[in-house]
Amino acid sequence: MTTKLDLRDQNNLPLLKQVAIAVDGIQYRLFRSLLTLGVVVLAVAFLSNVLVEHQIADACKTGVGALASEQRELGQVAVFFDTEMPPRELARNLAELPPGSWLPQSLTAWMGVDKERLPLFMDDCASLLQYDAWFDELPPGHQRILTEGLDRETLFAQLQDPDERREFVRTARMIPLRLPDGLVDFLPRRSYFLESLRRASDHFNKNREAFASHIEADGLAEWLAATDVETAADLFDAHQVSVPSERLEALMVRAGDRQRERDLLRVLREPRLATAWRDEFGEVFDQRRALVALAEHDERALWMEERELAQAADIDAGIAVDAARRILQTRRILDMDELLIANYGTRTGLDANMFWLLVVSFMVCIAGITNAMLISVIERFREIATMKCLGALNGFIARLSLIEAAAMGLVGGFLGVLLGGVIAVTRMAYAYGHWVWRFFPWSDLGWGALIAIASGLALATLSALYPAFAAARMVPVDAMRVE
Amino acid sequence: MSRKLSKIIIRTQGVCRDYNRNGVITKALRGIDLEVVRREFVSIMGPSGSGKSTLFNAIGALDTPTSGTVFIDEVDVAQLNADELAYIRCKKIGYIFQSYNLVTVQTCLENVTTPMIFAGLIDDQARKRGMQLLDMVGLKDRWDHRPLEMSGGQQQRTAIARALANDPSILLCDEPTANLDLKTGQEINDLLVRLNKESGATVICSTHDHRMLDVSDRVVWIRDGQVERISRREDLNIELAAVEVGHTP
Ligand SMILES: Nc1ncnc2c1ncn2[C@@H]1O[C@H](COP(=O)(O)OP(=O)(O)OP(=O)(O)O)[C@@H](O)[C@H]1O
Ligand SMILES: [Mg+2]
Numbered sequence: 001m002t003t004k005l006d007l008r009d010q011n012n013l014p015l016l017k018q019v020a021i022a023v024d025g026i027q028y029r030l031f032r033s034l035l036t037l038g039v040v041v042l043a044v045a046f047l048s049n050v051l052v053e054h055q056i057a058d059a060c061k062t063g064v065g066a067l068a069s070e071q072r073e074l075g076q077v078a079v080f081f082d083t084e085m086p087p088r089e090l091a092r093n094l095a096e097l098p099p100g101s102w103l104p105q106s107l108t109a110w111m112g113v114d115k116e117r118l119p120l121f122m123d124d125c126a127s128l129l130q131y132d133a134w135f136d137e138l139p140p141g142h143q144r145i146l147t148e149g150l151d152r153e154t155l156f157a158q159l160q161d162p163d164e165r166r167e168f169v170r171t172a173r174m175i176p177l178r179l180p181d182g183l184v185d186f187l188p189r190r191s192y193f194l195e196s197l198r199r200a201s202d203h204f205n206k207n208r209e210a211f212a213s214h215i216e217a218d219g220l221a222e223w224l225a226a227t228d229v230e231t232a233a234d235l236f237d238a239h240q241v242s243v244p245s246e247r248l249e250a251l252m253v254r255a256g257d258r259q260r261e262r263d264l265l266r267v268l269r270e271p272r273l274a275t276a277w278r279d280e281f282g283e284v285f286d287q288r289r290a291l292v293a294l295a296e297h298d299e300r301a302l303w304m305e306e307r308e309l310a311q312a313a314d315i316d317a318g319i320a321v322d323a324a325r326r327i328l329q330t331r332r333i334l335d336m337d338e339l340l341i342a343n344y345g346t347r348t349g350l351d352a353n354m355f356w357l358l359v360v361s362f363m364v365c366i367a368g369i370t371n372a373m374l375i376s377v378i379e380r381f382r383e384i385a386t387m388k389c390l391g392a393l394n395g396f397i398a399r400l401s402l403i404e405a406a407a408m409g410l411v412g413g414f415l416g417v418l419l420g421g422v423i424a425v426t427r428m429a430y431a432y433g434h435w436v437w438r439f440f441p442w443s444d445l446g447w448g449a450l451i452a453i454a455s456g457l458a459l460a461t462l463s464a465l466y467p468a469f470a471a472a473r474m475v476p477v478d479a480m481r482v483e
Numbered sequence: 484m485s486r487k488l489s490k491i492i493i494r495t496q497g498v499c500r501d502y503n504r505n506g507v508i509t510k511a512l513r514g515i516d517l518e519v520v521r522r523e524f525v526s527i528m529g530p531s532g533s534g535k536s537t538l539f540n541a542i543g544a545l546d547t548p549t550s551g552t553v554f555i556d557e558v559d560v561a562q563l564n565a566d567e568l569a570y571i572r573c574k575k576i577g578y579i580f581q582s583y584n585l586v587t588v589q590t591c592l593e594n595v596t597t598p599m600i601f602a603g604l605i606d607d608q609a610r611k612r613g614m615q616l617l618d619m620v621g622l623k624d625r626w627d628h629r630p631l632e633m634s635g636g637q638q639q640r641t642a643i644a645r646a647l648a649n650d651p652s653i654l655l656c657d658e659p660t661a662n663l664d665l666k667t668g669q670e671i672n673d674l675l676v677r678l679n680k681e682s683g684a685t686v687i688c689s690t691h692d693h694r695m696l697d698v699s700d701r702v703v704w705i706r707d708g709q710v711e712r713i714s715r716r717e718d719l720n721i722e723l724a725a726v727e728v729g730h731t732p
Pocket of ligand 1 (some may be wrong): 504511535537
């Protein structure tokens with residue numbers, strides 16, 4: 001005789017109920033639960049520590065590297081535009097830009113030009129210079145004939161009119177003359193180009209001019225020059241404006257300490273400032289002394305051009321060589337900085353030591369958690385046996401242990417991530433200083449935390465698999481006999 | 484054999500159980516043949532170490548005999564898989580252990596409702612029925628106590644309420660009063676008798692307690708893992724006298 005047993009009812013114990021039972025158990029055995037939790041926390045803390053340090057180091061390396069190169073380019077741009085620039089000079093500078101060597105963003109932002117149009121703009125600059133040069137190279141007689149006493153600005157302006165241009169070409173054949181290629185193409189664009197150039201230059205100088213005019217209006221410049229030259233210098237420096245009057249500038253350069261040696265460079269490079277210098281102080285600006293002073297200065301030497309360095313070498317070879325060496329060294333240090341930071345960790349994943357450390361610590365964690373879970377199961381042998389006598393399914397017993405482990409893994413994972421993260425950030429802050437905050441990899445860390453919590457969960461659950469199924473398969477009597 | 488087959492709820496055929504501990508074999512049961520009829524109150528009597536608990540485990544499908552067969556409702560227990568065994572333990576049999584075996588983590592009420600939850604009852608129903616059962620065993624106002632906060636008698640009564648959770652047709656008791664004082668033991672005995680009479684559960688009860696003999700339909704005497712004799716209620720008074728004479732110094 002066979003009896004059909006209806007087993008369906010038994011399987012629908014709701015998950016929530018199971019979780020509640022498991023959580024009850026955890027609370028009741030709080031002390032041992034805390035021990036297990038501790039193991040999970042340590043394991044996950046270690047993992048997240050490694051991850052977070054890796055990520056922060058990576059972020060700092062990349063960030064500082066990018067920053068260093070950006071700073072260098074910005075520095076170049078700053079030197080480039082350091083002086084107030086009339087449109088034509090700006091055009092020259094733009095035309096002479098080696099292609100691709102400047103940071104397009106900073107340049108375009110600086111000038112208020114949009115990025116796509118910049119190359120076109122630079123081409124036009126080059127054309128303009130080319131035609132200027134062409135005109136300059138004409139023999140004076142030709143220039144006279146062509147322009148009838150006009151300067152080249154007016155000449156080129158007139159040539160924009162087709163009739164004038166035809167006339168010009170006719171005259172040119174008479175003298176005889178070869179027009180440069182492309183001139184005729186360039187001319188229609190020219191007035192528009194000059195307008196853009198002027199606007200760019202205006203835009204470029206606007207901040208400085210605003211400040212300068214403000215100072216001039218208040219008579220502040222005179223007052224400053226008369227009373228406190230150093231404050232004036234600081235003020236101009238802080239606002240990155242050029243000094244409004246040459247007299248004041250000369251005063252400041254003279255009164256300035258070594259900090260102001262960059263201004264020496266300006267006087268050196270700008271003849272009009274040298275004139276102001278002479279007018280003001282009744283003495284000739286001593287180029288040689290300025291060169292040596294610049295070369296001797298630690299930082300300012302970096303701003304010197306090769307040509308100037310060569311001049312300095314003519315005066316005092318020793319100092320110039322030292323300066324050159326410093327320049328080279330500084331460049332190298334800039335690179336070294338990057339290298340150092342890059343090598344603090346490894347950019348391409350974990351090295352062998354780290355790998356084995358991770359593997360071993362994972363094993364220790366698995367052993368620890370398995371052990372803790374085993375003890376937890378053994379501790380509950382009686383309870384489990386009783387539950388089996390009451391009709392608990394094997395699956396339920398197994399699930400109970402797994403849920404407990406998963407809860408441990410989740411909570412432990414969370415705490416572990418916090419612990420590991422805090423330790424990692426502290427250590428990294430010690431190693432990298434303020435860069436850590438500047439390049440803090442928030443989103444990466446979020447993923448790292450998720451990964452660490454997930455692995456805590458997986459670790460705990462995996463470790464509990466064996467104990468859980470061992471518990472589930474026990475024969476009730478055997479289990480009950482354990483005290 | 485005059486009884487109808489279907490009236491027999493438990494039948495054992497030549498059940499043997501050898502314990503092997505480090506090569507030393509103890510024959511705890513040596514071929515037990517037993518039949519228990521529905522609604523019967525059977526006591527199993529025997530000196531300590533005679534194999535009562537071992538038999539209890541075999542009948543209750545908590546252990547596998549070395550040889551022989553146990554039929555519950557004419558189903559060979561050895562043929563059942565884990566889930567089917569769980570079903571039998573959940574719905575057909577209520578167990579009462581010598582040492583109560585309550586789940587210490589749970590409250591009194593939770594202990595009683597656990598088997599109902601296993602049986603697929605929803606929470607509210609389980610609580611309601613649990614309170615009824617606790618009322619019946621006189622522990623209604625203790626429902627939220629934990630086992631360790633209760634006396635032995637209260638714990639055993641909780642265990643009885645738990646055993647009744649799913650209206651089992653069989654109540655298996657292994658020395659339910661062994662750890663209790665005389666008065667409390669008597670209360671438990673009375674409770675079992677009442678259950679047997681009122682709900683019609685078959686009660687199989689191993690015991691040292693001679694008072695149990697009065698109320699049993701049959702008494703199975705076990706010695707050295709074998710059935711020594713089986714006495715019916717009618718013959719008992721005479722035997723009881725003999726036993727008491729035998730035990731009186
Ligand atoms: N797990 C075991 N391993 C080895 N021998 C066992 C085991 N359990 C019981 N025994 C032996 O089996 C025999 C019967 O034991 P059992 O527990 O069934 O006796 P009992 O009649 O219930 O005794 P008591 O009245 O003291 O509870 C005893 O001799 C005991 O030593
Ligand atoms: Mg016993």
